[in-house]
Amino acid sequence: MECIDISSSCMTGMDFWLMSDRHPCAARNTASSDTGVLSFEDKASRDEGGRKCELSDIFRLHGAEYRARHNLSDQQKRVMFDIEHCRTSALGYHVEVCDTCGHREAAYNSCRNRHCPKCQGITRRRWVEKRLKDLLPVPYFHEVFTLPSEIFPVCLFNQEVVYNLLFESAAEALLLFGKDPKWLGGEIGFFGVLHTWGQSLCVHPHVHFVVAGGGIGENGEWIWLKYGGKFLFPVRALSKTFRRLFIEGLLRAYDEGRLRFAAELEALGEREGFDKWIVELESKEWVVFSRAPFAGPEDVVRYVGRYTHRVAISNARILSVGDEDVCFSYKDYRDGGERKEMSLSADEFIKRFLYHVLPAGFHKIRHYGFLGNGKKKKLQELREGLLPKEGLSCRMEEAAEVSDLVRCPSCGVGTLRPAFIVDRYGRVIIKSLQAMLGWNSS
DSSP states (O other), rough: EEEEESSSSOOOOOHHHHHTTGGGGGGGOOOOTTTOOOOOGGGGGGGTTTOOOHHHHHHHHHHHHHHHSOOOOOHHHHHHHHHHHHGGGOOOOOEETTTTTTTEEEEEEEOOTTTTTTTTHHHHHHHHHHHTTOOOOEEEEEEEEEEOOGHHHHHTTTTHHHHHHHHHHHHHHHHHHHOOOOTTBBOOEEEEEEEEEOOSSOOEEEEEEESEEEEEESSOOOOEGGGGGGGGOOOHHHHHEEEEEEEEHHHHHHHTTTTOOOGGGGGGHHHHHHHHHHHHHHHHHOEEEEOOOOOOOOHHHHHHHHHOOOOOOOOGGGGEOSEEEEEEEEEEEEGOOOOOOEEEHHHHHHHHTTTTTTOOOSSEEEETTSSTTTTTHHHHHHHTOOOOOHHHHHHHHHHTTOOOEEEEEETTSSSSEEEEEEEEEEEEESHHHHHOOOSSSO
């Protein structure tokens, strides 16, 4: 892969091609034709044509005013910028060429920010493809560990500490129950996905775990779940262990000075106030929700594809954006999951969305037990030993063939392949010289 800066005064063959009538920007307002001229619309030009409202529209209309009135972290500012400029000329563009007829397509670059509702499709497919190779022909269980609402205000100023502790305490509780001979007596394997929001965008931290129904014994052999595999572990006992481990970790974090408290929580900064708050947490009944086991590996795939790369709100839920407020849909789970509408001021909507911007570098998807790092060889041995049915293996392999390539809209036979990318700084990154020049030189 080669990178060229087109701001250079040295005119190359590549620069000449870019500045010709085939350059996307030169044909921005021209319809694509058989002559190979490229075109694409700036998304802003479609706003008046009935295009559905998006999160980026909210940031364009109200983002500058919000930033002027509030102190934001660098990460929050970056997220707002990326989403606001996603798939616009500000981030550059890329060109794809059909490998059969030479047809060219141009599009503005995506921001690829993990908080952007438009940029998770490809990332999700690639991640699912890798997870498919790890699936075993065993029952899988869905466990959800949720923090009580009393912790929510503390989360806002201690995201990394609280969310890491949520992962660690929930995972340790599962591993302890797996090692207990009463329930299994082996090492279990699972992965977890952090969600920090509820349907109304309020802070609601919880982790979804997908757990394999069984484990590895000391002799390396597979151990099946007891009690016919009807349930994983008893949720009441699991909840109490989770609560104990989390509170122990919270006390350590406080003693080590790793917790910060805002002005409205200053009472927690004093030991007496903090201990009183801890007693309140201990008196609460913490919730661990356990679903019935998935019907099979295919159901697991559908689940992970739906949950792993979700963001706080999808564009599909945004109904309207006004000069002062934002209207969006939500599911009211207290009313049987009925779909309802909610209106918030633009300021309140943006504030709630930014609650869920994770710290830079924070891992929201984590793997444990025999699905953890360095266990690939053992996992493959288990998979081969547990796959007596060829049919299941075939279905899993077929599902794993996920491709990012797009069928050519012109000939309907070839596929569009990347030729080059122009980034936000005007640099050209060559992906394929053959594609640039046209596969069949039409």
